[in-house]
Amino acid sequence: MLKIHNTIAREKQVFVPLKPGQVRMYVCGMTVYDYCHLGHARVMVVFDMVSRWLRASGLDVTYVRNITDIDDKIIKRANERGITIQALTEEFITAMNEDADQLGVLRPDIEPRATTHISAMLDMIAALIEKGHAYAAANGDVYYSVNSFAGYGKLSGKSLEDLRAGERVEVDTAKQDPMDFVLWKAAKPGEPSWPSPWGAGRPGWHIECSAMGAQHLGAHFDIHGGGQDLQFPHHENEIAQSEGAHDCSFVNYWMHNGFVRVDDEKMSKSLGNFFTIREVLKQYKAEVVRFFILRAHYRSPLNYSDKHLEDAGQALNRLYTALKNVPAAAPTTIDWQDPVCARFRQAMDDDFNTPEALAVLFELANEVNRSKSATAAATLKSLANLLGLLEADAARYLQQSVQQPAGVSESQAGHAADAQIELLIAQRLLAKQQKNYAEADRLRQELLQQGVILEDGAQGTSWRRA
Structure with a gap:
């Protein structure tokens, strides 16, 4: 029985789909003007x-994640x-997908763009x-009247x-109330615009998701x-728009992932601790980053640090080694x-408790190491695959270096290094056969x-990257 923490109810609730066996889910996606950062990575991985x-x-899911392409x-x-x-x-949509x-x-099943949903x-x-929830102002903008909802x-x-007292709202004499928010922005010289009954302009940000959803x-x-940063005002405004327009409930379950922090500080460009996904993948394997996100x-809150990423990498290596x-x-x-x-399922059904689910995987890995059971190994891989983990060949994963840049194949980037490693291993084997153990030890060192660890076994010598 799946339970989801419903933000609007402030508690875990049993998930009951509106239509038995079907789930319709909408997630706010990216505004595509720059490369995706760690916060975007968390949203993408969590809702994936x-x-x-x-x-x-066993549910039939329709997953929609929008793209804001005008802003x-x-x-x-x-x-x-x-x-x-x-x-x-287009440049940053391609980068986001990479x-x-x-x-x-x-x-996602559907990835609508704002500019194709203006009508x-x-x-x-x-x-x-x-319905009296919005008004056209003298300046050509159209505003939502929060007092009407x-x-x-x-x-x-x-x-x-409370909101009026706590929010710093820019004074706009065109508004009837400082908390009113824009639905349609009047066209400005040199900016893109679309025709409308209220004059040429473009949509406000909040109306995009209500209409596309x-x-x-x-x-x-x-x-x-x-x-979590979208809870107010974006999602609050979506509710007002959607329920005001349709006279019915908008969404049954609201889900918000926590903030990303860097060394226990809020991630911010002004603090100089702002990292794009691409920057992180130059240092860490992509699956390590995914594992790190799901570990919390x-x-x-998700606290990013080199220490935490290195620890995540070592932990993932233990699963692959099994x-x-x-x-x-x-x-x-x-x-x-x-x-x-059953324990894995119980963890996931408890508001997607991935830390507990991962703990089950490590217990399974210990069982695989102890019993050498191929069946236990298959169970480990199958359960991990449900989280998008352990999908690579284990030996090859352990030999990989950090993530290769987009557009560069692993073989292109890593072939020469791998060939050099194999050459040194062959030289070490020859030294051992000649009983030159000092040379064999030197080559191991x-x-x-x-950063290459050798493992001698009955089948010969294998290797992996530290």
Whole structure:
């Protein structure tokens, strides 16, 4: 029985889909004006894990993750670089997909772009005006009237009075209330715009997700997810827009993943501790980064540090080493009645408790090491695969260096180094055959200094990277 911590209810609740056997899930995606950072990596990996587990539970999932491809930051960056907005967004959408692929993130079922859903946004804005939830201002913008929606603040848990007191809202004389937010922005010289009943302009950020969610999943769907930073005002505003326009509940379960911190400080460009996924993958294997993200519960803060990433790498190596030493039997259907598998399922059904699920994997790895059971190894691999882990060949994974740059194959980047390692191993074998053990030890030490660990066994010498 799957339970999800529902942000709006502030408690774990049994998950009951609106339609038996089906799940409709929307996750706020990226604004594509730069390379994805660690915060984006966490959103992508977390909700990839969620969709994988929902499917493993026998549910038919429709997963939508949007792309914001029109925004103030996009316009500014394109102007700075002297290229078109489309050229900029296509460049960073390609980069985003490359990063996601590296991290083992499966593509969403639907990935709508804001610029291809303008008509749906205009229809929703028109409905909000007709129902008294929005108004066209003298400056050409269209605003949502927060006073018109009695439920405003129910996601953040604050009243409008609390929000007015706690938020620094820029004074705008065109607004009826400082908390009102823009649905349609009047066109400015040199900026892209679309025709509308209120004049040429472009959509506000919040209306994008309400319109795209409704178009692809319906007015009322099961799960809406995103980073904790989106809870207010973005998701609060989505509720107001969607429920105001459709006169029905918007989302049954709200999920928010926790912040990423760097050495226990908030990640921020101003603090100089801001890392893109690409920067991190120059130092650590992509699967190590994925493992590191899943090692923490999705709702807890994730503290990034070299020490934590190195520890994650060593832990993942232990799982792969178990599979290398005992090749898995042919994969079979997971026996959920088996006590070990049942504990894995119990952990995942408890609000996607990946730390507990990973603990089960390490218990299985210990069993594989102790019993040399190919069946236990197959179970270890099958359960890990549900989280997008241990999908590589174990021996090859342990020999890999850090993640290769996008567009460069592993063989191109690592072939020469691997050939050199094999040459030194052959020289060491020859030295041992000649009983020149001092030379054999020297070669082992030389390889160790290069980060290569040799393992002598009945089948000969194998190696892995430290």
